[in-house]
Amino acid sequence: MSSRNHSDPENPYDVAQASRIYFLPNLMTAGNLCCGFVAVIFCIKASYEMRLAGTANATAMPLAAISYFKWAVALILGAAAFDTLDGRLARMGGRESLFGAEFDSLADVISFGIAPALLVFFLILSPTQEYPIFQQLSGFLSFLYLLCAAIRLARFNVITNPLLHRDAKDSHKDFVGLPVPAAAGTVASLVLAMLQLEESGFSLHRWALVLPPLLALIAVLMVSTVRYPSGKQVDLQTKMRLRLFVLIIGIGGALLVYKEYALLLVTLGYIFYGLIRHWRRKLVHPPVANRL
Numbered sequence: 001m002s003s004r005n006h007s008d009p010e011n012p013y014d015v016a017q018a019s020r021i022y023f024l025p026n027l028m029t030a031g032n033l034c035c036g037f038v039a040v041i042f043c044i045k046a047s048y049e050m051r052l053a054g055t056a057n058a059t060a061m062p063l064a065a066i067s068y069f070k071w072a073v074a075l076i077l078g079a080a081a082f083d084t085l086d087g088r089l090a091r092m093g094g095r096e097s098l099f100g101a102e103f104d105s106l107a108d109v110i111s112f113g114i115a116p117a118l119l120v121f122f123l124i125l126s127p128t129q130e131y132p133i134f135q136q137l138s139g140f141l142s143f144l145y146l147l148c149a150a151i152r153l154a155r156f157n158v159i160t161n162p163l164l165h166r167d168a169k170d171s172h173k174d175f176v177g178l179p180v181p182a183a184a185g186t187v188a189s190l191v192l193a194m195l196q197l198e199e200s201g202f203s204l205h206r207w208a209l210v211l212p213p214l215l216a217l218i219a220v221l222m223v224s225t226v227r228y229p230s231g232k233q234v235d236l237q238t239k240m241r242l243r244l245f246v247l248i249i250g251i252g253g254a255l256l257v258y259k260e261y262a263l264l265l266v267t268l269g270y271i272f273y274g275l276i277r278h279w280r281r282k283l284v285h286p287p288v289a290n291r292l
Contacts, residue, residue, distance in 0.1 A: 036111025
């Protein structure tokens with residue numbers, strides 16, 4: 001009998017191994033998908049409440065719509081937690097498979113692609129309604145975000161495929177491009193901050209002009225080559241400096257007390273940290289063509 005008929009658990013080329021479904025990691029992925037699906041439903045319900053109230057702008061948003069949007073944000077953040085758990089459980093138990101990677105990316109398209117895109121379309125760009133050009137761009141920017149998220153996930157699956165032979169520089173632990181969960185978390189935290197301002201009685205029109213460029217930047221960074229820390233190597237054995245430990249505790253405390261604004265600052269800090277580090281590396285180690 002040919003050896004091809006036998007499954008080799010150590011061989012990623014083996015069909016049986018690649019398509020294997022491990023319960024706990026894929027259960028977490030299913031939780032991710034469920035959160036994303038329900039978030040989409042809440043976004044649609046919030047939009048319906050806004051239209052039912054006869055308004056589509058943030059200055060007279062009904063309480064029911066605010067509640068639905070907040071639930072959508074919470075579910076997107078919950079999906080991010082499930083997404084973190086499924087990868088860690090797979091790596092800790094040695095239960096990684098090509099099926100799990102593909103299933104995870106399909107769930108991510110819903111939770112971190114479609115759901116945030118609907119938040120962009122239904123709410124984030126609503127305060128820009130007094131600027132006609134942004135009304136026309138709302139659908140385009142929402143689709144641009146979704147398109148870049150899908151491309152980012154497809155590229156991640158390709159460059160991490162175990163069947164490919166990668167150089168040492170390509171096996172870097174950093175993410176190439178802004179991770180889709182981080183992009184979705186930024187959109188979700190932006191919505192949370194806007195809703196908090198809305199409930200506090202502040203007008204969003206004054207700073208609405210910065211929203212479309214910020215959303216375009218988030219979309220472009222997902223398909224860029226800017227590297228972002230992955231945190232995959234952080235575990236119970238990880239050591240760190242005292243100052244970093246204190247900083248992390250401080251950030252955690254700020255998130256608990258000022259969650260609506262601290263979360264936005266953390267996500268924006270992550271985005272611009274990657275950009276600044278990328279630019280500094282370009283200045284210190286310019287491309288060969290620029291040195292000639």
